[in-house]
Amino acid sequence: xxFFVQQLLNGLAVxxxxxxxxxxxxMVYGVLKLINFAHGDLFAVxxxxxxxxLVSCHLGQTLPPFFAVLLVFVLVALMVALVGYLLERVAYxxxxxxxxxxxxxxxxxxxxxxxxxxxxxxxxxxFVYPDFLRPDFTVTLFGYQIPxxxxxxxxxxxxxxxALQIFMLRTKVGAAMRAVAIDQGxxxxxxxxxxxxxxxxxxxxxxxxxxxxxxxxxxxxxIDFLMGWSYGLxxxxxxxxxxxxxxxxxxxxxxxxxxxxxMASAYFAVAWKDAVAFFVLILILIVRPTGFxxxxxxxxx
Amino acid sequence: MxxxxxxxxxxxxxxxxxGTSLAADFKLGLMCPQTGKWASEGMDMKNVxxxxxxxxNKQGGINGQKIELIIEDDAGxxxxxxxxxxxxxxxxxxxxxxxxxxxxxEASQNIYDESEIVQIATGSTSIRLTEKGLRYFFRTCPxxxxxxxxxxxxxxxxGFKNIALVHxxxxxxxxxxxxxxxxxxxxxxxxVFYDALTPGERDYTATxxxxxxxxxxxxxxxxxxxxxxxxxxxxKEMGWNVPMMGGDAANHADLVKIAGPDxxxxxxxxxxxxxxxxxxxxxKAFLADFKATYKSLPVSxxxxxxxxxxxxxxxxxxxxxxxxxxxxxFLHNAKDxxxxxxxxxxxxxxxxxxxxxxxYVVDKTGAFKLEPKx
Amino acid sequence: MNTRKVRFITGLALGIVLAxxxxxxxxxWTDVCVSIGLYALLALSxxxxxxxxxxxxMGHAAFYAVGAYTTAILNTMFQWPxxxxxxxxxxxxxxxxxxxxxPIIHLRGDYLLIVTIGIxxxxxxxxxxxxxxxxxxxxxxxxxxxxxxxxxxIVKSIHFYxxxxxxxxxxxxxxxxxxxxxxxxxxxxxxxxxxxxEGCGVDVSHYKLMAFVLGAFWxxxxxxxxxxxxxxxxxxxxNFMESVIIFAVVILSGGSQLxxxxxxxxxxxxxxxxxxxxxxxxxxxxLAMMLMMVWRPQGILPPLPRVYKKALARAQALAREKSE
Numbered sequence: 001x002x003f004f005v006q007q008l009l010n011g012l013a014v015x016x017x018x019x020x021x022x023x024x025x026x027m028v029y030g031v032l033k034l035i036n037f038a039h040g041d042l043f044a045v046x047x048x049x050x051x052x053x054l055v056s057c058h059l060g061q062t063l064p065p066f067f068a069v070l071l072v073f074v075l076v077a078l079m080v081a082l083v084g085y086l087l088e089r090v091a092y093x094x095x096x097x098x099x100x101x102x103x104x105x106x107x108x109x110x111x112x113x114x115x116x117x118x119x120x121x122x123x124x125x126x127f128v129y130p131d132f133l134r135p136d137f138t139v140t141l142f143g144y145q146i147p148x149x150x151x152x153x154x155x156x157x158x159x160x161x162x163a164l165q166i167f168m169l170r171t172k173v174g175a176a177m178r179a180v181a182i183d184q185g186x187x188x189x190x191x192x193x194x195x196x197x198x199x200x201x202x203x204x205x206x207x208x209x210x211x212x213x214x215x216x217x218x219x220x221x222x223i224d225f226l227m228g229w230s231y232g233l234x235x236x237x238x239x240x241x242x243x244x245x246x247x248x249x250x251x252x253x254x255x256x257x258x259x260x261x262x263m264a265s266a267y268f269a270v271a272w273k274d275a276v277a278f279f280v281l282i283l284i285l286i287v288r289p290t291g292f293x294x295x296x297x298x299x300x301x
Numbered sequence: 302m303x304x305x306x307x308x309x310x311x312x313x314x315x316x317x318x319x320g321t322s323l324a325a326d327f328k329l330g331l332m333c334p335q336t337g338k339w340a341s342e343g344m345d346m347k348n349v350x351x352x353x354x355x356x357x358n359k360q361g362g363i364n365g366q367k368i369e370l371i372i373e374d375d376a377g378x379x380x381x382x383x384x385x386x387x388x389x390x391x392x393x394x395x396x397x398x399x400x401x402x403x404x405x406x407e408a409s410q411n412i413y414d415e416s417e418i419v420q421i422a423t424g425s426t427s428i429r430l431t432e433k434g435l436r437y438f439f440r441t442c443p444x445x446x447x448x449x450x451x452x453x454x455x456x457x458x459x460g461f462k463n464i465a466l467v468h469x470x471x472x473x474x475x476x477x478x479x480x481x482x483x484x485x486x487x488x489x490x491x492x493v494f495y496d497a498l499t500p501g502e503r504d505y506t507a508t509x510x511x512x513x514x515x516x517x518x519x520x521x522x523x524x525x526x527x528x529x530x531x532x533x534x535x536x537k538e539m540g541w542n543v544p545m546m547g548g549d550a551a552n553h554a555d556l557v558k559i560a561g562p563d564x565x566x567x568x569x570x571x572x573x574x575x576x577x578x579x580x581x582x583x584x585k586a587f588l589a590d591f592k593a594t595y596k597s598l599p600v601s602x603x604x605x606x607x608x609x610x611x612x613x614x615x616x617x618x619x620x621x622x623x624x625x626x627x628x629x630x631f632l633h634n635a636k637d638x639x640x641x642x643x644x645x646x647x648x649x650x651x652x653x654x655x656x657x658x659x660x661y662v663v664d665k666t667g668a669f670k671l672e673p674k675x
Numbered sequence: 676m677n678t679r680k681v682r683f684i685t686g687l688a689l690g691i692v693l694a695x696x697x698x699x700x701x702x703x704w705t706d707v708c709v710s711i712g713l714y715a716l717l718a719l720s721x722x723x724x725x726x727x728x729x730x731x732x733m734g735h736a737a738f739y740a741v742g743a744y745t746t747a748i749l750n751t752m753f754q755w756p757x758x759x760x761x762x763x764x765x766x767x768x769x770x771x772x773x774x775x776x777x778p779i780i781h782l783r784g785d786y787l788l789i790v791t792i793g794i795x796x797x798x799x800x801x802x803x804x805x806x807x808x809x810x811x812x813x814x815x816x817x818x819x820x821x822x823x824x825x826x827x828x829i830v831k832s833i834h835f836y837x838x839x840x841x842x843x844x845x846x847x848x849x850x851x852x853x854x855x856x857x858x859x860x861x862x863x864x865x866x867x868x869x870x871x872x873e874g875c876g877v878d879v880s881h882y883k884l885m886a887f888v889l890g891a892f893w894x895x896x897x898x899x900x901x902x903x904x905x906x907x908x909x910x911x912x913x914n915f916m917e918s919v920i921i922f923a924v925v926i927l928s929g930g931s932q933l934x935x936x937x938x939x940x941x942x943x944x945x946x947x948x949x950x951x952x953x954x955x956x957x958x959x960x961x962l963a964m965m966l967m968m969v970w971r972p973q974g975i976l977p978p979l980p981r982v983y984k985k986a987l988a989r990a991q992a993l994a995r996e997k998s999e
Contacts, residue, residue, distance in 0.1 A: 003514050010506040017504075035785065037919075091965045098972030101731070105923045109964025116336065116958035124340035125600065126527055128558045147538060220503040221534065222527060222559045226338055230501055233792070233915070240789040265507040271470060271497035273507075275800040278793030285786050286778050336957045374953065379912050383905060384706060384947060387832070391703035404909040407817060411906050415830075427814060470803050472813040472909070497804075 005144060007266040008259060015258020016154040017216060021231050022238035022250040023160055024208030029236075030245025031181045031201045033100055037107040038087060039209055040232020041114035046080045046210025047223040048118055051127055065133050069218065076214055077207040084206025085199055092202075093195075111229070118225035126224045129217040149219050156215065160208065161251045168247060177201060181245060241281055243291025252292060257281075326369035327362075327618060329354070330389035330418075332382065332399035332409065333607070335374035338501070342401050345604030346423060347372060350398060352594055353587075353611045363618040375400050379408035390416040395625050398610040401603060403427030403472045410438060419625045419632070421610035424603040426549075427476050431650040437629050439651040441609040441640070443573065443658070445473070448548060449480025451571055451658035452521065455546065456481075457488055461519035465494035465512045469524035477523040477548050493517050500528055506535050513541055520545040526552075526601075529568075530559025537564035546570060552661065552669070553601040562667035569662040569672070573602055573642050578659075578671045583612070583639045602642070609640040613647075679979060686933045693840055697833045705832040707947045712839035713901055715939035718924040719846050719932065720893030725922065726930035726978075727859060728886040729866030731784055734791030735921045737798040738768040738891035740913035742898025744802065747816040747908050748809055757822035761899045768895025769888045776887045780880055795918045802910040815909030822903045835904050842900065846893065847932050854932075860981075862886055927967060929974020937975050941967065 021043055028036045050072050053059050059068045091110050095103045137148040168174040179187040180197045188194050216231075217223050238257050242249025257277060264276035284292060331350050334343035354370045357363060371392050375382035382400065386409035389397055396419040400406050406425035413420040414435045422430065422440040426448065431438060456464060464485075468478035475497065482492060494515040498508050509532065512520065520536075520543055522529055529551045536545070537560075547570035557565045576584040576591075577598065587608060591599060599605055616638050617628040636646040646654045660672040697705045721735045742764035749755040749763065779790050805812035822829045822838070829838055853859050861882050864872040873879045902908050924942050928934035945963055949956040967975075 003510070006510050007507055010504070010510055013506070014504045033785070035788070091969065094969045095972045099926075101725075101926045102968055102972050102974070105926045106965050106968040108919060108923055109961045109968065111961070112957055112964065113961030116955065116961060119336070119340060120955055120958060124344055126341075126555050126559060128555075131561055216503065220531065221561070222503070222531060224527065226501065227503075237789060237792075240785060244785060262507040266511050269496055269804075270499075270508050270511065271804050272800060274499060275797045278796050282779065282790050282793050285782060285790055289782055289786060291786070335954050340954070372953070374950065374956070376957075379905070379907075379909060380710065381946075384703070384710060387706040388703040388947075388950070391701040404813070404815065404911055407907050407909070408905060429814070429817065433817075470813050472815075475813050 003266070007262045009144065009146060009150070011259035011262030012154065012255060013150040013258070014261060015255035016150070016157050017212070017219070017254075018231075018234045018238045018257050019157045019251045019254025020153065020160070020212040020215065021209060021235035022242075022254045023157065023164060023247065024205040024212065025232075025235040026239040026242070026245060026247060026250035027164070027201055027208070028205040029239055030247075031177055032092075032103075032198065033244070034092065035104050035107065035236065036205070037104065037232060038110035038114060039205070039235065040228035040230070041111045041118075042080055042084055042087075042206040042228070043209040043213040043216075043231055044118060044223070044225065044228035045083060045114060046076050046213030047217040047227070048122055048127070048213075048225075049079055049210065050076045050214035050217055051129060051223065054133065055130060069133055069214075073211050073214060077211045080210025080213075081203040081207035084202045084209075087206070088199060088202035093198075111232070115225055115228065122225065124225065126222050128221050129223070131221070133218050153215060153219060157251060157254075161247055164204075165247050173197070173200065237278075237281060241284065241292055243293045246291065246293050249291060249293035256292065326367045327623065328369050328371060328392065328394040329611075329614065330392070330394035330397035330399075331370060331372045331607070332375050332385050332389060332397055333372070334377040334401055334405075335372075337377040339377040339401055342424065342601060342603050343374075343377075345600050346399065346401070346607040348595055349591070349599060349604040349608040350611055352590055353608055353615075356590065357615065363615065364621065366618070366623070368618075375405055375409070377402055377405060379405055382406070382408045383412060385409070386412040390418060394418060395623070396421070396614050396628060398607055398614070399423055401425065403430060403476070406430060410435060413437060417625050419614075419628045421613060423606040423610055425473075427472050428480075431652050435651070437625060439610075439613070439632055439647055439653075441606045441613070441642075441645065441653055442549075442603075444652060445476035446480045446484075447656070448477055448571060448658060449484045451656075452477070452481045452546070452548065453484035453488070453490075455571065455660060456485065456490060456519065456521065459519075459544075461490065461544075463491045463493045463515075463517045464519045464521055465515060465517035466492050467494070467508070467512070467520065467522045467524070468497050469500040469528055470497040471500065471524065473550060474524040474548070478521075481521065481523070498524070498528065500524060502528075503531065504535070505532050506539065508532075509536055509539060509541065513539070517543065519543065521547075523548045523550075525550040526556040527559060530556050530565075533560035533564040533568055537561075544569075549573065549602060549658075554598065555600065557663060557667035562665065565663045565667055566665045567663065569660055571658050572661055573606075573657050574659050574671065575599075575602055575669070576605055576641050579641070579643060581639070581643065584641050587641045605641050609642055609645060612640045613638055613645065682931075682933055682976070682979070689933070689936065690844075697836045702832045705836050707944060709832060709835045709839050709904060711939050711943045712836070712843050713897055713904070714921065714924060714943050715843050715936050716839065716846060716897040716900070717894055717921045718928065718935045718939055719843070719850055720890045720897065721921050721925050722890075722928070722930065722932070722935055723850065723853070723862070723893075724886050724890040725925050726928070726935075727854065727866065728862040728883055730780075730883055730886065731788040732791045732887070732890075733788050733922050734793075734795035734918050735890070735894055736913045736915070736918040737791075737795040738772055738894040739898045739901070739917070739921075740798055740802065740910070741768040741771050741891075742895025743902045743908050743913070744810055744816070744898070745895065746899040746902045747819050750819050750902070751816055752809070757820065757899065757903045758824060761896050764899040765892040765895040768898065769892035772888045772891030773884070776884055780883050780887065792915060792918070795913075795915055799910050799914055802913070810910075813910060815907060815911075817907035819902050819906050819908070821906075829903070835900075839900055839904075842896075843936075850932060854978075858882070858885070863981075923964070927964075927971075927974055929971070929977035931976045931978040934974055934976030934978075941975075 025039050053072045091106045135148050139146050176192045238253035239250045242253030260277045260280050261273045264273040333346040358367050373385035375385045382405045401424040403425040406422045419437045426445045468474035494512050549572040551570040552572040576588045617631045622628045622631045632647050638645045648654050661669045664670050724730050724732045745764040745767040746760040749760040802810045803813050861877050924938045928938035946960050
């Protein structure tokens, strides 16, 4: 039983990170239906930019860690948001009228571009976040020692998810986004500036992705230029698992994916965990063809 | 008369050909991963070989013949490697240094063999590469079975009874794990955990928790340094104090950076010795040059292995062997070449002979300390 | 000249160039063209699924792997000649496709996409973990023999060049007939509107499944050629990235057969042409991918609209009658 609970906690910690990356993913994905293969790489860009600010620009040493990290979060989120915005203008907007899959190829090109840009700028060796930035406390819950960082990751994911959900459901801009997601043409007729809304989506999504990159850097320490690809794929899986465009779904999908992986490691074999995770995903989709919490966007029929 | 003139013509032609081939540069290929997941090793290989080639050329070449280095990217992927090999073959190189991964090297092997080009692999430890009886294939790194035996010996010597054996499903790490498992058979050492993790991830707590439940007194992870670093780090966070060992792929300057000095302290790994721990002339001279040119130490032993491959070719050229067949014959009989990682020779299969696995221990400051032999 | 004629002439010119190319280039470029031919073959087979039927399928490397491993296992364990294993490789891939696609073929769009990604990952992990003890784990299988036909051993790059491109030529022809058949029309109908197709009595699931199986069959045969060319295969050659590249070739092509060839040349040839850029070559390749897509959002050469000659003639005759 203790083994089970421990593995559950491990799975939730990994899932929390997946959920965090998936939140930014599902924003873009839900509104544009664009499989943004570059999202993971924007996440890696965020991790590298954060490290540059903290170490090379000495923000980590001059400010108290908490404020330094907070400041870097905001700065990096803004910078990555800008990159995301530019990416949309250059690589995605010209393809909006064409089939959805054209943009996927463009996104793939962007992913290769970002990976290699990081390698050329920073070098191919791994980088490591300084240790002192990591909050070092443990919480005892029901007799289980839980590292504080894990709780923090899940707390950040939950807070972001609630904030995004409120933004989407309770604000005018959020309503406009949902309208654009359903039908761009009709949204334009309703007086919504579709281009501006999509730009905004591309500021929020990549911004969240960049922030997640810093969190991963602080949590795990090690970052490398290829880290975005696998996280991007997991985030995509999580977003689909939860239902396209469904923000709480992305959260649930991420956590579920993390837990399934941990359980597959624990009770089957570590070597087969990704295969088991995908198998479970396929089973879930056979039973529930539109995701765990179902799609939220309307569908043409 | 006619016969004579034909013979004379043939002779002049042959002489002319000879003359041009003497004046022409010796074409040497280097195949290494310049992009993709092993780009950092590839960069190191390139730096080392370029440095050595420059040194030779500055001194006027070997026997008056300069060396022209042609570098191709294999991207750490078999398909790209096959094309890179064909490209080098079409550039008419006589010998090729590289490459790193075993599966990648294997994809290029038959192309070099069919084109009769000497290939000296640098980091490809998979056993079967030299079991095919290829005449032109050599390697400067030891084989997985040599390392497996060495690892088993260390485990037995240190007296561990229940060990966890983990690899990452790469052909190198899996090979080493299997060789170690075979070498430990009947020695009274139990393998209580045997599994593979997924390389390139960040979180290995699920693997560690499962491992801990099997209650081993020792962990041998045969994979590469990024995962080793994460395992050490997360093992410490779990508060699990169990000794851990690695193979030669853990020998990398970034290992301690990833794990943190506290978590890495006490970790040990098997590896061919680093040039900074050798007191041979070759190693000292190489290290001084490398430091002067790049202002740093080589990040891992694999770049140095590429340097060893160059030493082998240099020796062959010095002995006047300039065709691939001659170089291959020379190397098959070579003994005691002054390589950077110690004296080097090759056997009939093209494997490097000699026992040169040493144990390195990470000390409290995070430095790699060579454990004295016995 | 209309577009149709231009395309025909371009295709013909490309065919002639391809037919004589190996006599003018060295082994390296011949090998690059063999690689391009293999991807063209794979992309042609994926085009049936993705381009013709509009099924979002990003796991084609799974079937390619099944074919390649079938050949490798039959050849190294049972000494089957390579060409004999070819139909079996196709059948094995088709069978796998039939089994895995049956329960998922009704999924829509992105849900199907992630499932196919899952399939390619499951296949790769199974191969790495040496499933049934016959795949050789992460080392893969080596010692595959050279193909032999009528006493002629296919060894050199140039032999493979004609083998692979000959296979491409046959595939082009067959898929052309397919496109013009009832089956091809049904697939196109499904792509444009599957609900309307269902309403008109097209058995959508059946046709989709058939497209899937046919594409997989062809990819399996391409796998045979790959094994024969490389002589050694490893799971690393069939990862998700490989699927993605085949996918991208089809999307960039726009869906026509000629487009697939051109797009394969761009995708596989460009990184080779850019070898001179060393470390930064993949950076420029990524950039080129974005630019090509922005330049031709519908793909390089989208298929031309269908022309129904009989119907056209009837309509023209009718119009003439009216005007008289």
